[in-house]
Amino acid sequence: MTPTCEKIDELLDLVKQQQMFLEMFARSWVSDYRSSGGTVFCGKGCSNCCSLAVHTGFAEALAVARQLDDSQAEAVEAYAIKLRDLVQGVTELPEYLRLHRQQMGFCPLLNESGACSVYPVRPLSCRSLISTKESIWCGADFSQIAAAQRDAFIASLDRKVVAFPSHYVAVLQESGKELEETCAKRMRALFGFALYGNLGVLIHLIRSHGLDVACCSGAAACAEALVKSGFNHPLLVTIS
Template sequence: MIGSIPAIHLWERLTGELAMQMQFMEALTRSLANDYRSRGGEIFCSRGCSGCCNLVVNCTLTEAVAIAAVLDEGQAGEVDGYVERLRGVMQGVSDLKEYLSLHRRSTNGCPLLQGDGACGIYALRPLSCRALLSTRESSWCAADFAALSQEEKRAFVESLDREAVAFPMHYLAASRDAGTGLENRLTMVMAATFGFSIYGNMPLMVHLVRRHELPRVVVEGRGAVERLLASLGLDNPLLLQLEGG
């Protein structure tokens, strides 16, 4: 209980807020994509183009709680396997670039990606996934820029529509910014409810919700969450960021 409200109702309130934001984001991204196309641009995102699913996927804890509730055991097992790979490669890593590089090489990407290239939780995919509207073919979403020649990098950067994209990335800036704004709002609502917020690696948080009762531990306070993460060897601030409390 926090005050006189049982924890389950607090989480229901947060996931209710999330459902409204998902609807808003769905309508907004459709409208932004249509607007870009009407100005002669092209959006390449479609079912099965899973390039961006190789990146680190971050979200708010509220989104992870909603995702964890709909997974079947097969999906939960994929998430567990991902977390084991992640734990294995992250020992002693404290540099963001190294994290991103190790993640790309060693985790096989998002564990919720299906064999046919479709998202296994499409209706509940995080805001950070919804926010990426690609103005380039999906191969560019999966490209390892560190492996490209200077010439190839320059050609790519010069081909971008600087007025529309979140330069030097090739994703529409307006949808990226809208996603970030909605994530910030969810983070603030969590902080106002529990005194602190958690943001970070989506599959890791889903695992913690399903296997380690993270929503209940949150009610006990930030210290209890920190102790849980330390006991699991997952207290790396590159993976999860705790703010406030």
């Protein structure tokens, strides 16, 4: 095994540990919250949150990429190319997020029953998204909701636990972000840079454009791979 492979394996081991930690933390938090009278609505098949744009670090995307079969990879490729074409000329994050939700549909890794087909290796950003409101709110476009209904929603939120004005649990989202940054710092220490981006785009770049191989050669090689593939868009992938 080469030193470079050892570096990638170290990142994957770190990600696995982080995901296990967050999984246990989330389960414990949900159990305590329910015991105190709170309600968590997440469950298998309630996939409205899966219309959100999922962004993650390189190592988490690599872990998912290594689990995919050809059919899943084809679905991810179609998603990535569609998103690449959609964001041409888009420069602002809010517009990107709005376009993603309105035009990209659901995550390409959902199966026919609306469940995650890569659930054991799903990213931290997915694991940390725990809802204190019904699934319908996870798919709501608040720009299209009447003011009175929007005000009623905001008034119903448990502000002690949510990342206000969202209905998602704040402490779990904060933990997920801290773990992501820890992994990014480790990648910078090992490789001299870190990669972060849209999950589907990163998976496609790993499987079809050798992004994992490029990482072994350095940031310049990664930047070149992004240019050659047409995915050199700061809203899709960033090199830090």
